[in-house]
Every structure is written in C-alpha cells, then in structure tokens.
Amino acid sequence: MQEIEHHYDEMDIVCERPAALLDTRMHYCPGCGHGVAHRILMEAVEELGLQEKTVGVAPVGCSVFAYHYMNVDMQEAAHGRATAVATGIKRTNPDKIVFTYQGDGDLAAIGTAETLHTVNRGENVLIVFINNAIYGMTGGQMAPTTLVTQKTSTTPYGREVPVMGNPLKITELLAQLPGAFFVTRQAVNTPANVRKAKKALLNGLKWQTLNKGTCFVEIVSNCPTNWGMKPVESNKWLEENMLPFYPLGDMKVPSKEELENG
Amino acid sequence: MAKIRGDISIDVEKCKGCELCVVACPQDAVALSSEINKQGYHYAVLIEDVCTGCTSCSLVCPDAVITVYREDRKSKKKTPVAEVRNVTGDIKIQVGAEEGN
Amino acid sequence: MGELRLMKGNEALAEAAIRAGMDGYFGYPITPQSEILEYLTREAYNRTQCTVLQAESEIASINMVYGAAGTGARVMTTSSSPGISLMQEGISYIAGAELPCLLVNINRGGPGLGTIQPSQGDYFQSVKGGGHGDYRLIVLAPATVQEMADFVLEGWEMAEKYRNPVLILADGALGQMMEKVELREQQPRGTRPVPDWATVGKTKDRERNVITSLFIKPEEMEQVNLRLQQKYKLIESEITRVEELQTDDADFVIVAYGLSARIGSKVMELLRDEGMKVGLIRPISLWPYPYATVSKAAEHVKGFLSLELNAGQMVEDVRLAVNGRCPVGHYGRMGGIIPSPEEVADVIKKMYSEL
Ligand SMILES: Cc1ncc(C[n+]2csc(CCOP(=O)(O)OP(=O)(O)O)c2C)c(N)n1
Numbered sequence: 042m043q044e045i046e047h048h049y050d051e052m053d054i055v056c057e058r059p060a061a062l063l064d065t066r067m068h069y070c071p072g073c074g075h076g077v078a079h080r081i082l083m084e085a086v087e088e089l090g091l092q093e094k095t096v097g098v099a100p101v102g103c104s105v106f107a108y109h110y111m112n113v114d115m116q117e118a119a120h121g122r123a124t125a126v127a128t129g130i131k132r133t134n135p136d137k138i139v140f141t142y143q144g145d146g147d148l149a150a151i152g153t154a155e156t157l158h159t160v161n162r163g164e165n166v167l168i169v170f171i172n173n174a175i176y177g178m179t180g181g182q183m184a185p186t187t188l189v190t191q192k193t194s195t196t197p198y199g200r201e202v203p204v205m206g207n208p209l210k211i212t213e214l215l216a217q218l219p220g221a222f223f224v225t226r227q228a229v230n231t232p233a234n235v236r237k238a239k240k241a242l243l244n245g246l247k248w249q250t251l252n253k254g255t256c257f258v259e260i261v262s263n264c265p266t267n268w269g270m271k272p273v274e275s276n277k278w279l280e281e282n283m284l285p286f287y288p289l290g291d292m293k294v295p296s297k298e299e300l301e302n303g
Numbered sequence: 304m305a306k307i308r309g310d311i312s313i314d315v316e317k318c319k320g321c322e323l324c325v326v327a328c329p330q331d332a333v334a335l336s337s338e339i340n341k342q343g344y345h346y347a348v349l350i351e352d353v354c355t356g357c358t359s360c361s362l363v364c365p366d367a368v369i370t371v372y373r374e375d376r377k378s379k380k381k382t383p384v385a386e387v388r389n390v391t392g393d394i395k396i397q398v399g400a401e402e403g404n
Numbered sequence: 405m406g407e408l409r410l411m412k413g414n415e416a417l418a419e420a421a422i423r424a425g426m427d428g429y430f431g432y433p434i435t436p437q438s439e440i441l442e443y444l445t446r447e448a449y450n451r452t453q454c455t456v457l458q459a460e461s462e463i464a465s466i467n468m469v470y471g472a473a474g475t476g477a478r479v480m481t482t483s484s485s486p487g488i489s490l491m492q493e494g495i496s497y498i499a500g501a502e503l504p505c506l507l508v509n510i511n512r513g514g515p516g517l518g519t520i521q522p523s524q525g526d527y528f529q530s531v532k533g534g535g536h537g538d539y540r541l542i543v544l545a546p547a548t549v550q551e552m553a554d555f556v557l558e559g560w561e562m563a564e565k566y567r568n569p570v571l572i573l574a575d576g577a578l579g580q581m582m583e584k585v586e587l588r589e590q591q592p593r594g595t596r597p598v599p600d601w602a603t604v605g606k607t608k609d610r611e612r613n614v615i616t617s618l619f620i621k622p623e624e625m626e627q628v629n630l631r632l633q634q635k636y637k638l639i640e641s642e643i644t645r646v647e648e649l650q651t652d653d654a655d656f657v658i659v660a661y662g663l664s665a666r667i668g669s670k671v672m673e674l675l676r677d678e679g680m681k682v683g684l685i686r687p688i689s690l691w692p693y694p695y696a697t698v699s700k701a702a703e704h705v706k707g708f709l710s711l712e713l714n715a716g717q718m719v720e721d722v723r724l725a726v727n728g729r730c731p732v733g734h735y736g737r738m739g740g741i742i743p744s745p746e747e748v749a750d751v752i753k754k755m756y757s758e759l
C-alpha cells in the first residue's frame with residue numbers, strides 16, 4: 042500500500058478524541074453507535090467545562106461499562122433504574138450536572154415507570170436514550186422499540202402486533218409531560234446527524250442549570266451484531282426502516298422566554 | 304476556489320475496521336488497509352492526499368480514533384508571543400491575522 | 405439530657421432522622437409505616453432543608469437511596485414487608501457497591517399482601533439475604549420507642565463506618581406504640597466530610613469515582629467477595645449487640661427480639677414469681693447474631709424457647725448456637741395475634757416438665 046505523506050505540523054487539529062473520553066479501547070462491536078454517542082456526550086461535557094461537576098449514571102445493557110470510558114464520576118444503576126438513581130443524586134446534590142445513559146430495554150421496558158415519573162417530576166437531569174430497537178447485551182431479543190415485522194431472537198418470525206403489541210414511541214409520550222423541558226430525537230448514522238445530535242446534547246446539558254425540567258435526547262442507533270449486518274449496511278437499514286417510524290427532530294423545545302429568564 | 308488542505312491521523316490499533324469512515328468521506332480518501340492490527344481488524348488509512356479536513360470521517364467513527372487536521376491559511380488563531388503587565392491592565396501582543404475574538 | 409417527648413415509634417424514628425442530620429429520604433406509602441413519610445414531608449424540609457421525596461414505588465425509592473448514598477449523603481428509606489420485598493434487588497446492589505444507608509422495615513404479616521398487623525415474619529429476609537448474592541445487612545431490632553429513635557443515628561454511624569446498609573427491623577406495634585422518648589440534639593447538616601469514594605464530580609486532582617457492583621472478571625469478583633466477607637467478619641467482631649436478663653442463675657432461657665422480647669420479659673417475671681429460674685436473651689443486632697451469648701447460656705441451662713411472631717425463623721439461629729446441647733423450642737403466633745404472657749408461660753411450663 043502506498044504511503045501518504047502527512048502534514049500534521051503545518052496544520053491545526055480540528056477534531057480529536059475528547060479528553061473526557063478515556064484513552065481506552067471500547068468493548069463495543071465494530072461500527073456500534075454507542076461509541077459515537079459516548080464521544081459526543083463527552084465532547085459536550087468537556088466543551089461546556091462541566092467535567093468537574095458532572096455525575097453520570099450507566100445502565101444495564103451494552104453500555105453498562107460506560108464508566109470505563111467516560112472520564113467523569115459515575116454510578117452503575119440496576120437494570121431500568123438509572124433515572125431513579127439520577128433523581129437521588131440530583132435531589133441531594135442540586136448543584137451537580139447529572140445525566141443518565143440508557144438503552145431501549147432499560148429505559149422503555151423494565152424502567153418505564155421510573156422514566157415516566159422522573160420526567161413527570163421534571164427532575165433537572167439529562168436523559169440520553171439509545172434506541173437500537175433491540176436488546177443488544179443479552180443477544181438480540183425483542184425490545185419495546187423493535188419494529189413491526191423486525192426479526193429478533195425472540196421474534197424469529199418478525200414482531201407481530203397481536204402478540205407483542207406495537208413498538209413504543211416513548212419519546213413522543215414523554216414529550217406530552219409538562220415536566221419535560223426539552224425533548225428531541227436524533228441519530229448518529231451520518232456526519233450531519235452526529236453534529237445535530239451533539240448540539241442536542243450540548244443544549245440538554247446547558248439547560249439543566251436553568252432548573253426548569255428534564256432534558257431528554259433520544260439517539261436512534263444501530264446494533265450491527267444483533268441486526269446481523271455489516272456496520273455500513275446497518276446504518277442504511279436504520280435510515281430506511283427506523284427513521285420513517287422514529288422521525289428525527291425536536292418534539293419539545295423551550296421558548297425564548299423560557300431560556301431567557303433562567 | 305482552491306480546496307482547504309486537510310489531513311487525518313488514525314490510531315490504528317484502536318480501529319475496528321467498521322468502514323463507517325470510508326463511506327462518510329466525501330473525497331473517497333479513506334480505505335481499509337489490507338494489513339490487520341493487533342486486534343485482527345483491517346484498519347482505516349488515508350489513501351490519497353485529497354483530504355479537506357471536513358471531519359466527516361471523525362464524526363462517525365464509533366471508536367473516536369481519527370484526529371483531523373486542517374491548514375490554518377486564514378487562521379483566526381492567534382498565538383500570543385508576549386504579555387505585558389502594567390497598571391492599566393494586561394496587554395497581549397499577538398502575531399498572525401487581524402484582531403478578532 | 406435531651407428533650408423528652410411522648411411519641412409513637414414511627415414518629416420518634418422520623419424525628420430522630422431529622423435530628424441526625426439526614427440529607428435525603430425517599431419512600432412510598434404502605435401501612436403501618438406511612439406516618440414516617442407523612443411526618444417527614446411535614447417537618448423535615450422546613451427544619452433542615454433535607455430532601456424528602458415520595459417516590460413512585462419502593463423500587464424507585466431504593467434506587468434513589470442508591471444514587472444519593474453514592475454521593476456520600478446520609479439517606480434513608482422506610483417501608484413495610486411487601487415494599488421491602490420489592491426493594492431487594494436494590495438492596496443487593498447497595499450491599500455490592502458498599503453504600504452506607506439506613507433502611508427501615510416496619511414488619512407486617514405475610515406472605516403475600518398478608519395483613520397490616522404486626523409480625524416478625526421477615527426475619528429470614530432480613531438476616532439471611534433477601535436479595536441475591538453473598539451479602540449481609542446489619543440488622544438492628546428495637547424493642548422500645550427509645551430504641552426506635554436511638555438506632556437511627558447509631559445505624560447511620562455503623563453504615564458509614566463499614567460502608568454497609570443497615571436495616572432497622574421493627575413491627576407495626578412498635579411503630580404505633582406511644583412511649584416517652586429522649587431525643588438527641590439536632591445535628592447540623594453538611595458538616596460531615598465528603599467521603600473520598602463519593603461521586604460528586606471528578607476534580608482534577610483525582611481519578612474519577614465509580615459506584616458499581618459489577619465485576620465481570622471471575623478473579624476480581626471473587627476478590628470483591630472475599631473482601632466483603634472480611635468486612636462482615638470485622639462487623640461480627642465489633643458490633644454484635646445483645647441484652648441479657650437474669651441469665652446467670654437461669655436454667656431456662658427465652659430468646660426473643662423486638663416486640664416479642666417485651667412479652668418475653670413479662671413471661672420471665674411471671675415464671676420467676678412461681679419460683680422458676682427463667683432468663684431472657686434479647687438479640688439487639690439480628691445480624692451479626694449473638695451466637696456466643698446463646699452458646700454460653702447453653703452451657704448451664706436445660707432448655708430454650710425462641711419466642712417470635714412468626715412460624716419459627718430465629719429459632720434456627722438459636723439451634724445453631726445451642727448445637728444440640730439441650731432442647732430448643734419455638735412458640736409464635738401469626739396474623740398479627742400477639743400472645744399473652746400467660747399463654748407463653750404455659751408453653752414453657754409444659755416444655756420444662758418434659759425436660
Ligand atoms: C433485573 C434484570 N433483568 C434482566 C437483566 C438482563 N439484561 C441485561 S441488559 C438487558 C437488555 C438491554 O437492552 P437495552 O437496554 O436495549 O440496551 P442495549 O444493550 O441494546 O444497548 C437485559 C434484559 C438484568 N441485567 N437485570
């Protein structure tokens with residue numbers, strides 16, 4: 042293979058691994074969106090200068106080891122209970138910046154009650170929700186967000202509505218709650234979407250200090266391994282199948298006035 | 304208008320050869336190497352000196368292993384070369400492009 | 405001397421928590437302990453700005469306790485049997501992550517939805533696990549309203565010293581009982597040093613802190629368990645607590661804790677009046693269990709009766725301590741029925757006559 046001559050000394054670094062993301066090899070499968078989501082979340086923490094006052098909560102799911110990578114104080118919650126743990130942290134430490142990072146099974150199945158009530162109370166925390174329409178960690182079982190007809194290890198003939206019900210659009214549901222301050226759905230499958238998702242995380246963290254309610258950022262992501270696809274293929278599948286059902290965009294945005302008299 | 308010149312460096316030992324950067328690069332400047340790293344993955348490499356430093360590859364990289372560089376021709380970056388302290392306040396003397404903030 | 409008040413057990417416990425400088429309380433209503441939540445929502449924030457939150461479930465409560473305890477805050481949750489069952493996963497995580505906190509079970513009758521009447525049916529759950537894995541709770545069993553109050557601060561201090569959850573195991577009768585109680589002075593909040601393991605934001609001068617109970621590598625998980633077992637050994641040697649009444653000359657001993665111990669001491673008086681040499685051992689810490697005290701008594705008595713408001717749970721620990729040296733009986737009523745001292749005295753007389 043031909044060698045390219047590099048010109049690093051003549052140039053400025055415009056994009057690099059954030060220092061808030063530890064220099065450790067991540068355990069995620071090749072091409073997994075968890076890695077991108079981790080990086081942009083830590084970039085956001087770092088850019089806002091919040092590393093010293095942030096406490097994160099990791100879920101049970103593939104991202105159970107988020108605390109091996111995110112260089113902030115972290116707690117590992119029981120499956121589904123991350124938002125309750127975050128509530129405990131934030132209520133006793135209102136000056137800290139608190140976030141949870143949770144998968145669809147964690148947040149929208151076993152932890153539905155905690156999720157809903159945390160947002161309903163308007164806890165001043167950021168909830169980052171990674172929707173990959175599957176249980177990644179346990180080997181590809183059906184998730185609450187699994188699409189109709191989507192095959193998983195527990196829906197071998199595809200998800201059937203009469204048996205398993207419809208995929209749960211929990212983000213739309215949460216956006217209805219007065220306790221929610223900012224609710225948005227993003228994705229990390231293209232450079233443009235990654236930029237937007239990071240912006241959403243920046244806002245979600247920044248607006249926490251206004252003490253006006255919960256910020257909720259869904260990130261539609263992939264699971265190449267359990268979807269049985271190559272990473273590139275999985276992002277295409279995401280675009281063609283997930284995004285029509287889970288359209289990207291803001292569902293609840295604070296008004297100018299809400300942002301001004303903070 | 305001439306293209307801005309850019310460059311990337313890849314921490315190949317942490318690369319997992321997922322190819323997401325390859326499809327993200329608008330210049331088709333990245334490809335997977337025929338060599339494998341210690342983890343056994345065909346890692347990504349820059350194959351042509353056409354990088355514009357657009358950061359697309361780096362944005363989609365799940366393993367955060369791509370550093371992107373860009374030439375600072377019109378750099379707004381100012382490097383302080385001296386600092387003078389006096390009673391009216393600190394003055395920074397700078398070289399480089401016009402004053403900015 | 406501290407302030408004297410006539411109070412219900414539940415209220416005394418709540419008041420003691422405020423005075424002990426509690427930082428956070430998370431709970432869910434359930435009879436017969438809802439008064440604790442009610443008392444705290446009424447009093448705590450106004451007086452000390454302590455967080456008090458009615459959670460959406462006991463599952464949420466215990467996980468809120470986990471989160472807050474992980475920041476070094478002095479936190480508590482209270483519930484009654486079905487609610488405590490629901491908390492078991494969280495309790496196991498708290499024990500695994502070694503977080504100090506105070507749990508209170510105002511025991512009611514079970515199994516299932518059972519009854520709201522007092523019971524000691526949660527002994528096994530409290531001292532033999534309850535949740536999954538090899539862990540231990542320090543379990544304190546008050547027998548008076550004074551102890552309901554005193555064990556709050558003592559419990560937190562033990563929890564913080566050993567980084568271990570502490571459970572106060574009482575029952576509905578103690579919760580409702582009115583007695584005179586001497587209250588301690590108000591302790592200021594926010595003056596305890598933040599523990600170095602607490603997750604309160606990673607400052608530049610230290611590595612990040614992580615609160616977790618997950619250890620994927622077998623060797624590491626085993627080491628964590630061995631370290632926990634060492635800690636439990638230390639706790640056993642340092643804080644086993646027991647009260648002995650007239651055991652020196654006794655040839656028969658009643659073993660009873662909490663409410664049963666109050667009955668047990670009446671039984672003892674009745675039988676002593678009749679000339680029988682009966683003593684009482686009251687375990688105050690149910691874990692660590694006072695095996696040594698029971699074992700010592702077994703050297704000179706002819707028999708034991710484990711008196712419990714259940715079908716026979718603590719009796720297993722009495723038998724372990726006695727180790728076959730003399731007969732160990734059990735007497736218990738269930739469903740919230742509290743046996744009369746005469747009823748128990750008859751049981752002992754019958755047992756004694758057969759020895
Ligand atoms: C109480 C409990 N039940 C079940 C599990 C097993 N479990 C671990 S992760 C998981 C699902 C994770 O899926 P998701 O939240 O979507 O995360 P992902 O791995 O997809 O990122 C399950 C069921 C558990 N750890 N605890």
Ligand code: SF4
Nearest residue numbers: 069070073103177264
């Ligand atoms: S199993 Fe799926 S979600 Fe989990 S790391 Fe692999 S690709 Fe990612």
Ligand code: SF4
Nearest residue numbers: 318319321322324364
């Ligand atoms: S995106 Fe990152 S991990 Fe994937 S091939 Fe490119 S450099 Fe390697």
Ligand code: SF4
Nearest residue numbers: 328354355357358360
């Ligand atoms: S920075 Fe842009 S042009 Fe350069 S290699 Fe990456 S994607 Fe291609």
Ligand SMILES: [Mg+2]
Nearest residue numbers: 144145175177
């Ligand atoms: Mg998932």
